[in-house]
Amino acid sequence: MGNSKIVLPELLSPAGNLEKLRYAVNYGCNAVYVxxxxFGMRAAADNFTTEELREGIEYAHTSGAKLYVTLNVMPRDREFGELRELITQLKELAVDAYIVADIGVMELLKNINPDAVLHLSTQASTINTETCLFWHKYGIKRIVLARELSLEEITYIRKNTPESLELEVFVHGAMCVSYSGRCLLSNYFTGRNANNGQCTQPCRWKYQLVEEKRSEFPIPIEQNDEGTHILSSRDLCMIEHIGVLVKSGVNSLKIEGRVKSAYYTAAVTNAYRMALTDYVNNPDAPVNTAYFKEIASVSHREYDTGYFYTSPLDKAQICTVNEYIKEKAFLSTIEEYNPKTGMALCFQRNKLCLGDTVCLLSPSKTAREIKINELYDNEMNPIENTPHPQMMFYTKIESAKVGDIIRGQ
Structure with a gap:
């Protein structure tokens, strides 16, 4: 039975480009961050031009979602001229908030756009109540708490800070072995500054220990026969703990992954949205195991609960296998659908063959199995498969909607 008194936190999804933004919004997020x-911490993502940002804001707002812009790098003096020009341009757009970490950037935003809403990035390493109160007094509306905090500590901070200060926590995605993401290894090994969004992820590399004068004789300290990957963190996944997250009183649940695929964005957002909706309808019911299966279908490393329940001192959350668990094949998206004929016009992402058994993913639903019994090119000529990248084709599907995803089993 539904509980109208439960206030759900915002579901905040990553959007590495305009396509991913649309998937995040369509599959149930309340807000996106781009x-x-x-000047953002994910230089490897496609990211947005100012014109794409304008389009993204319009799409999000039309759908009832908010859009936050990341300006959370640690810039040098030589970068402030360009940053000043950018912030001046952004002032004309209806950005809902800016995610920032450097106090110089905050001051620049305040001076150029006094009405700008500021969210403090996890890069600021906020781990206690007094620091939260300081930043709130400074003018920060929301704090993205450090990933190193436990659920108990998060709950304590919420109880001892004013309701006008919003709190946000990461609940899903890649974890950084460095404290609050402040990595120095990337710059040391490759000259690419992780604190300016250019991380090369040396924490994911495989290492061996060698003695200074005997480099040809590596010392056998391997975790397993694949080598030593003592810096590679497991991925965070809190889908099975939605209830305690809601009860903690945090205002926003954040999904990591601006560099991940559009399918990742859709599937993970969809699973967390369904779990949140179920919690409102029946707070005492366990989380549907099918949602975890959806989460497991995307590219990820071994899942764990981060530091919500265990201290980094007690459990380092390091992978036992330093490889991605690959996601199900993203085969196509439905661009048009005729409910009378059941014919779906699809956009090819990967090769699909006549007779394949695949899955159809729709917003607010878990994936269902379908069989490809009919396949046509865009002129309705029968075909055996879809071999050409990004080709348009037709297939017959019982009940589908524009934006649905066809994926592998």
């Missing part, structure tokens, strides 16, 4: 071509 980066521009400069």
């Amino acid at each position: 980066g521009l071509k400069r």
Whole structure:
């Protein structure tokens, strides 16, 4: 039975480009966070031009979602001229909030756009109540708490800070072995500054220990026969703990993954949205195991609960196998659907063959099995498969909607 008194936190999804933004919004997020071509912590993502940002804001707002822009790098003096120009351009757009970490960037935003809403990035390493109160007094509306905090500590901070200060926590995605993401290894090994969004992820590399004068004789300290990967963190996944997250009183649940695929964005957002909706309808019911299966279908490393229940001192959350668990094949998206004929016009992402048994993923639903019994090119000529990248084709599906995803089993 539904509980109208439960206040659900915002579901905040990553959007590495305009396509991913649309998937995040369509599959149930309340807000998206995006980066521009400069000054965000994910330089490897496609990111947005100012014109794409304008389009993204319109799409999000039309759908009832908010859009936050990341400006959370640690810039040098030589970068402030360009940053000042960018913030001046952004002032004309209806950005809902800016995610920031550097106090110089905050001051620049305040001076150029006094009405800008500021969210403090997890890069700021906020781990206690007094620091939260300081930033709130400074003018920060929301704090993205450090990933190193336990659920108990998060709950304590919520109880001892004013309701006007919003709190946000990461609940899903890749974890950084460095404290609050402040990595120095990338810059040391490759000259690419992780604190300016250019991380090369040396924490994911495989290491061996060698003695200074005997480099040809590596010392056998391997975790397993694949080598030593003592810096590679497991991925965070809190889908099975939605209830305690809601009860903690945090205002926003954040999904990591601006560099991940559009399918990742859709599937993970969809699973967490369904879990949140179920919690409102029946707070005492366990989380549907089918949602975890959906989460397991995307590219990820071994899942764990981060530091919500265990301290980094007690459990390092390091992978036992330093490889991605690959996601199900993203085969196509439905661009048009005729409910009378059941014919779906699809956009090819990967090769699909006549007779394949695949899955159809729709917003607010778990994936269901379908069989490809009919396949046509865009002129309705029968075909055996879809071999050409990004080709348009037709297939017959019982009940589908525009934006649905066809994926492998």
